[in-house]
Amino acid sequence: MTEPTYLRDTRDGYDKISADYAERFPTMRVDGPLGRAMLTAFAEPFQGAEGGPVVEVGSGAGRVTAFLHSLGVRVSGIDLSPAMVALARRSHPGLRFDEGSMTALDLQDGSLAGLLAWYSLIHVPPELHPGVLAEFHRVLAPGGRLLVAFQVGDEPLSFTEAWGHTVSLDFHRLSPDRVTDGLEKAGFVMEARLVREPSGDEKVPQAYLLAHRLV
Numbered sequence: 515m516t517e518p519t520y521l522r523d524t525r526d527g528y529d530k531i532s533a534d535y536a537e538r539f540p541t542m543r544v545d546g547p548l549g550r551a552m553l554t555a556f557a558e559p560f561q562g563a564e565g566g567p568v569v570e571v572g573s574g575a576g577r578v579t580a581f582l583h584s585l586g587v588r589v590s591g592i593d594l595s596p597a598m599v600a601l602a603r604r605s606h607p608g609l610r611f612d613e614g615s616m617t618a619l620d621l622q623d624g625s626l627a628g629l630l631a632w633y634s635l636i637h638v639p640p641e642l643h644p645g646v647l648a649e650f651h652r653v654l655a656p657g658g659r660l661l662v663a664f665q666v667g668d669e670p671l672s673f674t675e676a677w678g679h680t681v682s683l684d685f686h687r688l689s690p691d692r693v694t695d696g697l698e699k700a701g702f703v704m705e706a707r708l709v710r711e712p713s714g715d716e717k718v719p720q721a722y723l724l725a726h727r728l729v
């Protein structure tokens with residue numbers, strides 16, 4: 515089957531910027547205290563040898579996967595971009611990172627206790643979210659937890675140039691109400707929803723939605 519253009523463009527864009535990403539954000543912290551608080555709340559049931567497995571889809575350079583690991587979670591990462599996967603492996607040699615797309619995960623039905631999409635669902639056009647949320651639902655065990663983070667807004671941010679590279683990268687800002695609606699339609703039960711004001715260089719509010727698969 516032919517790969518959709520948006521997937522090819524996103525992979526190509528991240529492959530091109532991966533080296534700059536590593537150079538510019540060598541020790542990038544994981545968001546602010548509220549983002550870390552949501553990640554910590556998400557992680558709590560999985561901490562310890564019996565917990566998990568948890569997968570971060572769109573794991574990028576691996577900073578969030580590593581943060582969850584530091585909390586004692588059995589976690590690995592999956593990313594569309596081979597260059598980002600290579601960067602994550604170099605940066606976090608003790609952790610597992612695989613290539614793959616959240617649109618068709620190479621994972622068994624019901625095999626995960628938790629799934630994280632931290633600023634990665636933003637690269638899938640919103641009209642295609644029902645298919646991706648159905649995929650998240652498929653790979654999570656009943657009761658399994660999902661945490662999604664995204665920038666809030668209506669208009670996508672589109673880049674044709676990034677750090678001197680020609681790219682075609684869309685960052686879809688999303689509506690917390692619409693994502694919540696999509697999650698409920700896909701068979702998730704909402705647990706918490708945090709929308710915070712922009713801080714630092716951020717231009718728009720940031721949202722964190724925590725849900726679990728209906729048992």
Ligand SMILES: C[S@@+](CC[C@H](N)C(=O)[O-])C[C@H]1O[C@@H](n2cnc3c(N)ncnc32)[C@H](O)[C@@H]1O
Pocket residue numbers: 521524525528571572573574575576577578592593594595598614615616617632633634637638
């Ligand atoms: C903004 S970065 C976020 C990375 C990481 N979650 C973090 O917060 O540091 C988005 C990442 O999602 C990945 N991505 C985009 N679309 C994807 C897809 N369909 N499946 C898997 N990964 C994807 C990109 O390659 C990129 O590494």
